[in-house]
Amino acid sequence: MFDKFSISRIFESDGLFISVIGYVIVFLALLVLYIFIANLQKILSLKLRKKLKSEGHKSADEKDLSISGEVSAAISMALHLHFAEVHDFENTVLTIKKVQRAYSPWSSKLHGLRQDPKK
C-alpha cells in the first residue's frame, strides 16, 4: 500500500479540489454562524431600544447595550453576599429564642447544688 509517497495521487483523485472546497465550506458555515450571532444581539435589543427611546433615555443611542462580564460578576457577587448575609457589618437586631426542654434530672438545679454535710 505504501510503496512511495507520491504527490501525483493527490491530483489523480481530486484530493486538492476536495480539500480546498471542503475547507472553504467549513469557513463559510462558521462565517454564516458568525454573521448571525454578531447581529443577534442587535435584533434582540430592538425592542429595548424603542422602549428606552420612548422613555427619553440617552443610552438608547449607544452602540452596545450589553453589560460587560465584569459588571455582571460584580452584581452577582453583591447579590450573593446580600442573600447569603455575608457582610462586613453584623446585624444589630438581637433575638433571643426561648427553648423549652422537658425536665431531666441531669439538668436539674436541685441536683446541681452542693448538699449540706450531715452532722
Add this chain to the structure above:
Amino acid sequence: MAGLEQFLQFTGFANVTYGHILMIIVGLLFLYLAIAKDYEPLLLVPIGFGILVGNIPFVENIGLQLGIYEDGSVLNYLYFGVTKGIYPPLIFLGIGAMTDFSTLLSNPKLLLLGAAAQVGIFITFMAALALGFSENQAAAIGIIGGADGPTAIFLSSKLAPELIGAIAIAAYSYMALVPVIQPPIIKLLTTPAERKIKMKPPRSVTKQEKMIFPIVGLLLTTFISPGALPLLGMLFFGNLLKESGVTKRLADTASKPLIDIVTILLGLTVGASTQATTFLKAESISIFILGAISFMIATAGGVMFAKVMNLFLKGDNKLNPMIGAAGVSAVPDSARVVQSMGLKEDPSNYLLMHALAPNVAGVIGSAVAAGILMGFLFKVF
C-alpha cells in the same frame, strides 16, 4: 487427558504472540499515564483497560465467541455502537448539554479560529492520499486532526470501517496528549509579547441569545453540511435541553449518566478493538504518524490565523494568538493548556474563557468538516 491437552491449548500462554505482549505494554502505559500522570483519566483508563481486555490471547475463530471481532460475542455486540456510529452522537448529546456557548456568543469572531484549525484535516487528507490510502480512508485519517474522538469514529464508521480501531485509538491518544503536543508548537509560533496579550472581558449574554443559538446553529450548519446532522443535531439538541431551562432533568441525564455510560462503553470497546492479530499492521503505524501530523498542523493553523486576525483588530480587541490553538475541538483540554500557558507568562492573565470559544467552535467546525467529507466521498448505491 485429551481434555487437559485441549485446556492447555486454550490458555493465553499457548496463544500469546509478540504482538499481544506489545499491545499489553501499550495498555499498561495508557493506564500509567491516566492514573499516575493524570492525563485524561476518563478516556485513558477505559481505553487502556480495553487494550488489556482485547489482547488476552485465545484461540480465535473456532466459535468460542470471545473476541471483539467474533460475531455474537458480548464485546462484539458492544462494539456495534462504534462500528455503526451510534456512540458518537450520544456523546455529542452529552457535550451539548454540558457546554456553555456564552463566550462564543459574546465574541463570535472567535468562531473563525475554530474554522481555521480544521486545516489539519484537509492537509492530512492530501498527505494520506499521497501515501497510497484510498480517498475514503484518507478522509477518515484526516479527521483525526479535528482532535475529536467521536467525530473521528463517526466518519470512519461511515467511510472506512476497516480502519476504525486505529483511527479511534489515534484520535483519543492525541486528545489525551494535548498538554504534551500543543505547548511547543504554540511557543514556536508566538513571541513572549504576544503570549502576554490580555483580552477584553466577554460581555454578558442573555438567556434569549443562549436559547436561540442551538436552534439557528443547527439550521445554518446542517443546511450547509447535512452529513454532520447526527453529530450537530445531537450537540445542539443537548444544548437546548440545557439552555431552555424547562428540561433540567433531561439535561442532567444527558450531561451526566448518559455520557458517562457511553464513554465507558466507547472507551472499553475502542481499546479492545486493538486486538494484536487484527490491529498490528503497517497501516496502523502510518495512521498514528499521520494523526500526529494532522494534530500539529491544526494547532499551528489556529495560532497562525489568530495572528492574521490581529493584523485587522485594534486596541483591546486584539486576540492572544495562543487561543487559536484551542480551535481544535479537544474540549476543554486545549483551552486548559492555553490557560496554563497564559498564566505562566503573566499570572494575572486568565485566558480560559476566551479559549473556550474557539474550542467549542472547533467542535462545530470538525463536525461540519466530517459532514463535508462524507458528502464528497460517500458512495451512493
